[in-house]
Amino acid sequence: MASLLSPFFLRDLEAPGAVSAVGKEHASAAGDIVLLATGPDVKSIQMAKNTMRMLRGLSLLPHTVLLADSIETCNSIGYSGCYWSSRIILNPPSASVTLTKFWDWRFKFYYIKKKLMARFVGAGYGVLQCDTDTVWQFNPFPALRSMPSSVVLQYDRPFANAGIMYARPGDAASMLLNELAYRIQLVQNRPDDAVPRIVSFAKKAPFYGNTDDQTALNDVILSLALGNRSFLGSLARFEASNRYKPSGPEWHAIEESRLHIEQIRKTQSLFKMSSVVLPWVPNTRHKYSCVPVAGTSDSVAIAPPMLFGHLPVKPKTGIAHLAGVSGFSAKTAHLKRIGAWNPDINGTWTPPTGERQAAPQNAEKHSGKRPARKRGKGNNHQLPS
Structure with a gap:
């Protein structure tokens, strides 16, 4: 018997039946939705509205779910597709170094975005x-639906960037998303219980307790490919000596560092190459890598750069990610320079004709070939972004 209680109660995605109802309300005919998230501050909301304007120009706004931190934030935005989750944490759940030094609204979403996915x-x-912080120039869904992998990610070293993630029903999607959400909440909520039992040399609190979703994502990809859980890149590396936690061994001097490199190389050796035709670049096949998931016939795909790209914004890139530009002011200046800034949901959108300037030095590129291992001396800690 169907419940007579509305699943849209308080616009809370934790209400019984809410996820299914919201999916039905917003999904395209093919069953796809876009999931964005915003904090309560003016800058975050402006960035979200700028992206929503682009989605509106591509006729994708009706299929967009905006996840906010509270019902008050949704009310201030005034978008009918805005929802919140009463599971979103309001305060740091532990005294890890990560949450003590870097806590802001982004940490509220690391777990819940992946769990809702x-x-x-x-x-x-x-x-x-x-x-x-993205520029949408073409509708990516027809291309994504034509790729056999149930997960498609943006490239970054060593495997993927957590800023653009597509998933649909399949073994790889279920395993990756649930494992990723689990790892984030485990270390975020209970670092004192988890870290010393996972990292052999981490003996004394406070632990760094890294919960950055990107480093965790790359460890999950590696773990699914090898069929064995590894926390070396997302957890162990951050418990080694660094400027925020000077106690601990030097990362590059210990066995865990060597083993991590070995695991990355072994995972890369499993990559399979495939190709996809992008509707906006007809008659051309774009190569990309697939990471097989052990024990399944499914895989995790690393999207070609013309589908999910980094800077510079090129005319034929489906979605370009400004991960290589740091800070709101720098990002908005960049968007203004290419004619892609107008935080008005109802504003018009004409995709830019491309950017002539070179990409920032820290913007990653992807050739469609097997990703290269990041090289360098000393700790290279990826702080949450």
Whole structure:
């Protein structure tokens, strides 16, 4: 018997039946939705609105779910597709170094975005979770639907960037999203219980307790490919000596560092190459890598750069991610320079004709070939972004 209670109660995605109902309300005919997230501050909301304007120009706004930190934030935005989750943490749940030194609204979303992705996928929908510092030039869904992998990610070293993630029902999607969400909440909520039992040389609190979703994502990809859980890149590396936690061994001097490099190389050796035709670049096949998931016939795909790209913004890139530009002012200046800034949901959108300037030095590029291992001396800690 169907419940007579509305699943849209308080616009809370934790209400019984809410995820299925919201998916049905917003999904495209093919069953896909876009998932964005915003904090409560003016800058975050402006960035979200700028992205939503682009989505509106591509006729994708009706299929967009905006996840906010509270019902008050949704009310201030005034978008009918805005929801929140009463599971979002309001305060740091532990005294880890990460949460003590870097806590802001982004940490509220690391877990819940991945868990909601898993729940939407479990309800039968395809979900494209995307950071709001992006430039949308073409509808990516026809290309994504033509790729056999149930997970498609943006390239970054050593494997992927957590800023653009697509998942639809499949073994790889279910395993990756649930494992990723689990790892984030485990270390975020209970670092004193988890870290010393996972990292052999981490003996004394406070632990660094890294919960950055990107480093965790790359460890999950590696773990699924090798069929064995590894926390070396996302947890062990950050418990080694660094400027925020000077106690601990030098990372590059210990066995865990060597083993991590070995695991990355072994995972890369498993890569399979494939190709996809992008509707906006007809008659051309774009190569990309697939990471097989052990024990399944499914895989995790690393999107070609013309589908999910880094800087510079090129005319034929489906979605370009400004991960290589740091800070709101720098990002908005960059968007203004290429004619892609107008934080008005109802504003018009004409994709830029491309950017002539070179990409920033820290912007990653992807050739479609097997990703290279990051090289360098000393600790290279990826702080949450």
